[in-house]
Amino acid sequence: MSTITNVVLVGASGALGSRVLEALIDAAVFNITVLARKSSEAQFPSSVQVSHVDYASIAELTVALKGQDAVVSTVGGAGLMNQIPLIEASIAAGVKRFIPSEFGADAGNPNSAKLPVYQRSIAIHKALQEQAKVHPEFSYTLIRNGMFLDWGLVRQYHFAFSSETPPFYDGGDRPFSTTTLYTVGRAVAGVLGHLDETKNRVVYVHDMIVTQRQIMGIAQKFAPEKKWNPVTVDIADLVAKSKESYAKGVFDLNASIGFLCQAVYGEGYGGEFQNVDNELLGIPLKTEADLEELVRDAMSRSGPK
Template sequence: MTSTVLVAGATGDLGSRIVRELLGDSAHPDTLVRVLTRPGGGTARAMYAGEDRVDIHEAAYTDEPALVAALSGVDAVISAVSGTATVILDAQRALLAAAVKAGVKRFIPSDYSADYRRVTPGSNRNFELRREFAATLDAAPLRGTSVLNGAFTDMLTGQAPMILFGRRRVLFWSSPDQVLDFTTKDDVARVVALVALDADAPRVVEVSGDRVTARSIAQTLSGLTGTPFTPQWAGTTGTLSTMSKIGRALSKDKNATFPAWQGMQYFVSMFSGEAQLHHVDNERYGPHDWTSVREVVQAHLRRTAVQSA
């Protein structure tokens, strides 16, 4: 049976991966994809030119008739938009309202995170936005499914300064043995695509590509490099939480999606254990070779060696 899935945010990093999965071998070969893009932008057409199973629909989130028209005949909506309140709340609420009017049966919000449902209120801005939108989704007359995956593994070699490669240290707060959930963006994209085609998907699908600790990451790096990496205490989660509040108060751009203080809040949620996943079901969509933290850091070490050669 042919399914039509609309992807909002399809030109972004994660969104483009989701579209690729919907068109790939993991999904049904008859799956049709609609890409929702803002009027006047040429990125989507450039990215998906030549894809005969992809239709481009232009609509502003403030234009309800255009949104409803774009959603007409769609079976499921995947939101992969990224931002703060104007996106996670305002744009997604507009998209959800239009989906209801168009008779869409299923909606996957832009969560793709650790478990925001259990974190202390006010301790993580981005989680608060997701929790607030979840309440709106729960009240809507369609079926919602959130995908929770911990943190993106890619963060460990990028924007999250947890691994200090040059100093051979792995930072931790409070405990080096706190379990941390990591999943690569490619693995998340696969799950999201399969969830969109799963009419029986539950309200929340939890997956974790790898479950590690700061101590085990240090051991992995020691084995890969032949040089000892040591877990480094960086303070308590309480201290880090205080630092994040100060950083937020002093921030010039309080609407940035991932400022430094937001990264601190994410580590507080993870190392406190509040955001840990407790109902992981990696087998829901069959066997899969999940990409491990070891594989990600190993690839990073190889790239670094090539660049410095």
């Protein structure tokens, strides 16, 4: 398969997208175009081209994607199904590789695959598989990286620094894979540099495997005067609340917390990746010292959720 030169990034103004854009720029081997809504006023580095489009128009998207080698989507949950016309336009424009907005826990795990929060992602997976069979010149890669490490620390999802009674999900001892936003961007760049090895498959990557209790131990080093009394939260109770919210038609992040916690901390849900592609993608694992620095930074910046 030929090399990737021209890359389109969708969702580049978001928390993840901005860091993926940074990593792609740092790779210094891609011509990058950002796709943005016509109403978007987001600003991007001068080295990046910006194309404003109507995401609902396959014809307009096709024109914007002509001459592009790869499309990387980092859209949020609400925009996942908008990737369907983007996939169709990519094929019509001759795009070689499509990386959808996956970037989370192992939705391919048999237990996680049953969770309602992943059904739209799974629908995108199926669409990509079907299109790749019909159009052999078109391919895809799914990137799974567990929970976001730096983002989750600052927002106190991994550990509630500002609470005297932080929640420990099912006891706080479950190891889980986690990855910084910038490392996700490096994984994207790595996939685009290893097309044959990553063709039509899932790629797993993480910075490290941690536990909530481990994070609290580090936090105590930086705030020895702080007394935390963790409270064990039964994930089954959170799942029940998420089911109630979904039944009412509420599908935002807060409504999905129970399902997401189940995928990360639940036994048998694949939250701890057993095999990763870090070596293939040229991504070293982070150390305990790296984690300490991330926790220190998060504690200095995080406030109440």
